[in-house]
Amino acid sequence: MKTVFELSKEGRSAYQVPSLAVAEYKLGEEFLTQAPAELPEVDEVTLVRHYTELSNNAYGVDNGFYPLGSCTMKYNPKVNEITASLNGFTNLHPLQKKRDIQGSLELMYRLQESLKAITGMAGVSLQPAAGAHGEYTGLKIIKKYHRLRGDNRNKIIVPDSAHGTNPASSTLCGMQIVNIPSTADGLVDIEALKAVCDENTAGLMLTNPNTLGIFDKNILEISKIVHDVGGLLYYDGANLNAVMGVARPADMGFDVVHLNLHKTFATPHGGGGPGSGPVGVCEKLVEYLPNPVVVKDKSGSYSFTEPENSIGQVKAFYGNFNVLVKAYTYILVLGKEGIRNGTEMAVLNANYLKKLLEKYDYKKDQPCMHEFVLSMKKVHDETGVSALDVAKAMIDGGIHPPTMYFPNIVAEALMFEPTETESKETLEWAANLILSIIDEAYTNPEKLHNAPAKAYIERPDEVKAARDPKVSE
Numbered sequence: 001m002k003t004v005f006e007l008s009k010e011g012r013s014a015y016q017v018p019s020l021a022v023a024e025y026k027l028g029e030e031f032l033t034q035a036p037a038e039l040p041e042v043d044e045v046t047l048v049r050h051y052t053e054l055s056n057n058a059y060g061v062d063n064g065f066y067p068l069g070s071c072t073m074k075y076n077p078k079v080n081e082i083t084a085s086l087n088g089f090t091n092l093h094p095l096q097k098k099r100d101i102q103g104s105l106e107l108m109y110r111l112q113e114s115l116k117a118i119t120g121m122a123g124v125s126l127q128p129a130a131g132a133h134g135e136y137t138g139l140k141i142i143k144k145y146h147r148l149r150g151d152n153r154n155k156i157i158v159p160d161s162a163h164g165t166n167p168a169s170s171t172l173c174g175m176q177i178v179n180i181p182s183t184a185d186g187l188v189d190i191e192a193l194k195a196v197c198d199e200n201t202a203g204l205m206l207t208n209p210n211t212l213g214i215f216d217k218n219i220l221e222i223s224k225i226v227h228d229v230g231g232l233l234y235y236d237g238a239n240l241n242a243v244m245g246v247a248r249p250a251d252m253g254f255d256v257v258h259l260n261l262h263k264t265f266a267t268p269h270g271g272g273g274p275g276s277g278p279v280g281v282c283e284k285l286v287e288y289l290p291n292p293v294v295v296k297d298k299s300g301s302y303s304f305t306e307p308e309n310s311i312g313q314v315k316a317f318y319g320n321f322n323v324l325v326k327a328y329t330y331i332l333v334l335g336k337e338g339i340r341n342g343t344e345m346a347v348l349n350a351n352y353l354k355k356l357l358e359k360y361d362y363k364k365d366q367p368c369m370h371e372f373v374l375s376m377k378k379v380h381d382e383t384g385v386s387a388l389d390v391a392k393a394m395i396d397g398g399i400h401p402p403t404m405y406f407p408n409i410v411a412e413a414l415m416f417e418p419t420e421t422e423s424k425e426t427l428e429w430a431a432n433l434i435l436s437i438i439d440e441a442y443t444n445p446e447k448l449h450n451a452p453a454k455a456y457i458e459r460p461d462e463v464k465a466a467r468d469p470k471v472s473e
C-alpha cells in the first residue's frame with residue numbers, strides 16, 4: 001500500500017474553500033511560513049479510498065477475536081459512542097461557568113460514586129488520563145501522605161509478576177523499587193515480603209488477581225504485613241474484569257487503587273486513543289486527591305472542591321471527559337447485576353478456553369480468574385518453534401495474537417484474556433485453531449518461523465526495528 005504522499009499529484013485537491021464572507025485581512029510577512037507546506041495533493045475519492053483501505057487493514061475487536069492478556073480488549077458497545085457524542089457533551093468549553101455545566105458535573109459525580117461503590121474506596125478522582133498516570137497519581141498521594149507525617153520512607157515493593165508500568169511509575173515518583181519473587185504458584189512469597197518490609201517501606205503495589213490470572217488468597221495477610229510496618233497498599237486495578245461486582249479492593253485491605261476505564265469500562269483502546277485512569281483512595285487519603293473533585297451540595301447543585309492537602313492537578317481541566325461519559329453509560333446499561341454477571345462470564349470464558357488449551361497450560365491444576373498463561377517451552381524445546389512463532393501464525397488464522405513473553409516468570413509465555421463478550425462458539429473455534437497451529441510446529445516448523453504469510457505486514461525484523469528505527473523518509 002502506498003502512503004498518501006506517494007499518491008500525491010501536483011494540483012489535485014479534495015476540498016473547496018468557500019469564498020470569503022468578510023473583508024480580506026493581510027497578515028504581516030513575519031507570520032507566514034516561507035517554504036510551502038509539504039502536504040499531499042489528492043482528489044477526494046483517492047483520499048477516501050486511501051483511508052478506507054487503511055482502516056480495513058487495521059485489526060480491532062470489531063473485526064474479530066482479540067484475546068490480549070493483561071489488557072482487557074472487550075467489545076465496546078456502540079451506545080457508549082452515541083452518548084459520548086451528544087452535542088450537550090461535545091460542545092462544552094472547559095472554562096464554562098459551573099451553573100452551565102451542571103449535567104456534566106452530575107455525570108462526573110455519579111461516576112465517582114459508582115466507582116466508589118465498585119472499589120469500596122472513600123474518594124475517587126477522575127483526573128488521570130491512563131493507567132500508568134493513575135499509578136503515578138496514586139504514588140504521589142502515598143508519598144505526600146508519608147511526607148506530611150514527617151516520614152521519609154521511600155521503598156515501594158513490587159512483585160516480579162507486576163505490570164511494567166508499576167516499577168516505571170514508582171521510579172518517576174522518585175521512589176526506590178524493591179522486587180520480590182513470586183512462589184511457584186505465582187503468588188506473593190510471604191517470607192520474601194516479610195524480609196523486605198521495614199520502617200522504610202512506603203508501600204506495596206499489587207494486582208489481584210495477579211498477572212497470571214490467579215487470585216492471591218493470602219491478600220489479607222499480605223495487607224497486614226505491609227500495614228504493620230506503616231506502609232500503604234496500592235491496587236493496580238487496570239483490569240477489574242475478574243472482580244468487579246464480586247470483590248472490592250478496599251475489603252482486601254488496599255488504600256489506593258487505579259482503574260482503567262479504557263479496559264474494564266468499555267472504552268476502545270490501543271492505538272493511543274484517549275484513556276482514563278481514575279484513582280480511588282481510603283478515608284485517610286481523601287484529603288490528598290488531585291483537584292478538582294466534584295461534590296454535590298445540600299441544594300443538589302454540583303461544584304468542585306480542592307482537597308485539603310491535594311497533590312495538585314495531574315491533568316488539564318477535568319480529565320478525558322468523553323471517556324467518562326462512555327464509562328458511565330456502560331455502568332448504567334449493565335447495572336449492578338449486569339456488572340457482576342459480566343465478571344462471572346469473563347471468569348467462565350477464561351476457564352473454558354484454558355481447559356480447551358489445557359495441554360499447554362502453565363497452571364493446569366488451578367482455575368484462573370479472567371486470564372491465563374500458556375507456556376510454549378516444551379514446544380520450543382522439541383521443535384524450535386517459539387511463542388512468538390505461534391502468536392504470529394495466529395494472525396494468519398484471524399486471531400489477534402495474545403500477550404507474549406509476559407509475565408516474565410513463565411518461559412515462552414502466551415497470555416490470554418478472552419473477556420466476557422466472546423461466545424462459546426468463538427472460544428471453541430479459537431482453541432481449535434491454536435491447537436492446529438501448535439500441531440504444525442511438529443510437522444512444518446518452517447511455516448511458523450515465517451508466519452504470518454497472509455497479513456499486510458509479514459514478519460518484520462524486530463531487532464532492527466528497535467535498534468535502527470526509520471522514523472522519517
Ligand SMILES: *Cc1c(COP(=O)(O)O)cnc(C)c1O
Pocket residue numbers: 070071130131132133163165166207236238239260275277
Ligand atoms: C494496561 C495496564 C496498565 C497500564 O495502563 P495504561 O493505560 O496503558 O497506562 C497497568 N497495569 C496493568 C495490570 C495493566 O494491564
